[in-house]
Amino acid sequence: MNIPVEAYFILSTLLFFIGVYGFVARKNLISILMSVELVLNAANINFVVANRFLFPEYLEGHIYSLFVIAIAAAETAVAISIIINVYRQKRNIDAKSINELKY
Amino acid sequence: MEYLTASNIIFFILAAAILLFGILTVTSTKILRAATYLFFTLFSIAGLYLQLNYEFLAAVQLSVYAGGIVILIVFAILLIKGLGEDKEINIGQRRIMGLVAAIVGSFTCAITIIKFGFMPEYETAAELTQDVDMQMIGQTLMGTDQYQYLLPFEAASILLLACIIGSIAIATKSKEINK
Numbered sequence: 001m002n003i004p005v006e007a008y009f010i011l012s013t014l015l016f017f018i019g020v021y022g023f024v025a026r027k028n029l030i031s032i033l034m035s036v037e038l039v040l041n042a043a044n045i046n047f048v049v050a051n052r053f054l055f056p057e058y059l060e061g062h063i064y065s066l067f068v069i070a071i072a073a074a075e076t077a078v079a080i081s082i083i084i085n086v087y088r089q090k091r092n093i094d095a096k097s098i099n100e101l102k103y
Numbered sequence: 104m105e106y107l108t109a110s111n112i113i114f115f116i117l118a119a120a121i122l123l124f125g126i127l128t129v130t131s132t133k134i135l136r137a138a139t140y141l142f143f144t145l146f147s148i149a150g151l152y153l154q155l156n157y158e159f160l161a162a163v164q165l166s167v168y169a170g171g172i173v174i175l176i177v178f179a180i181l182l183i184k185g186l187g188e189d190k191e192i193n194i195g196q197r198r199i200m201g202l203v204a205a206i207v208g209s210f211t212c213a214i215t216i217i218k219f220g221f222m223p224e225y226e227t228a229a230e231l232t233q234d235v236d237m238q239m240i241g242q243t244l245m246g247t248d249q250y251q252y253l254l255p256f257e258a259a260s261i262l263l264l265a266c267i268i269g270s271i272a273i274a275t276k277s278k279e280i281n282k
Contacts, residue, residue, distance in 0.1 A: 003114050005221050011118045013212045015125050015144075017205040022129030024201030030179055031134060034141050037172065038125055041148050044164075052155045054221065059235065059243045063252050065160055066244075069167050070259045074266035076172045080179045081270040087183050 008049040016042035029083045029093045033076065040072050113154055120147040135180055142173045159240055 015038060022035030044065045051061025087093050124147065127140040145168045152161040247253050 002108075003111055006216055007114075007118075009216045010213050011121065013209055013216065014122055017209040017212075018122070018125040018129055020208065021201040021205040024204060025198045026129065027197070028134070030176060030183075031129075031137060034137060034176065035129055037141060037168075038128065038144065041145065041168075045148065045151065048152060048155060048157060048160065052157070058250065059240065060250070062157060062160055062235065062240070063243055066163060067252075067255055067259055069163055071262065073167055073171055074262055076175055077270050078266055078273070080175055081273045083179060084182060085273050092185070093183060 005049060005053040008053075009046065012042045012045040012049070015045065027095055029079075029086070029095055029098075032095060033079050033083070037072065037076070040068060044068050110154065114151075117147050117150050117154065120144075121151070135177070138173060138176050138180060141176070142169055145169045145173065156234055159235070159237060 019035045019038030019042060022038065023032055026032055026035060047061040047064045047068070049061075051058065055061075083093055086098060090097055121144055124140045124144040128137050128144060131137040131140060145164065149161045149164040149169065152158075152164060243251050244256055245251075245253055
């Protein structure tokens with residue numbers, strides 16, 4: 001008896017909603033960024049598992065996961081530079097204290 | 104007892120590690136520990152890719168996520184003072200809102216997934232032993248035919264260039280403002 005494809009999908013669903021919980025409940029920006037990484041990884045697991053189990057002769061999910069990883073790296077770099085910029089201006093990085101667009 | 108084959112046990116261990124470290128990532132009060140738990144989560148996901156015979160993707164996951172993004176997050180944590188603890192995490196209505204959203208959403212999605220009934224003739228992971236060779240991945244990434252992805256590859260390279268320039272611009276602009 002092997003692991004059915006639904007088990008992988010439920011694993012990625014749980015990981016996604018762990019990320020959603022962190023996105024809502026955490027209050028500083030770096031924790032929110034880490035929750036977003038969890039959500040992106042859940043989406044990656046979905047792509048890979050759908051590719052591997054349902055269409056194993058193609059590579060679409062594999063390539064999409066590669067692009068998601070590349071874009072996540074870019075997103076993290078820009079987000080961290082914005083967070084450090086916010087810290088320089090406000091001296092903290094609470095999500096609640098960032099309530100204006102212009103300095 | 105028929106569930107207790109080696110690959111199933113590996114899957115259960117990896118799934119338990121992913122969920123446990125994921126929960127610890129979003130609930131840990133010390134943020135540097137949360138970053139470490141995030142590293143372990145990404146590591147376990149790379150193990151899941153290895154179990155599905157996607158070696159290249161597991162290597163990319165390890166080198167870009169675990170090696171790059173987590174290190175970047177740790178640098179940011181160490182650059183920002185007074186970020187040791189996240190004290191308000193255990194109180195307030197945001198936690199309840201997050202819990203409600205997560206539980207309702209995961210139950211809805213899980214019921215939908217179980218009831219959907221994927222193709223019954225799909226193969227299972229133990230039968231998928233053929234490797235995805237590197238030549239096929241390279242031709243898929245760099246080809247211009249149908250189902251080949253040269254244009255998104257180049258777009259991603261332009262995105263990375265724009266991201267490097269943007270990060271430098273954001274980081275240096277604030278210095279001038281502070282002066």
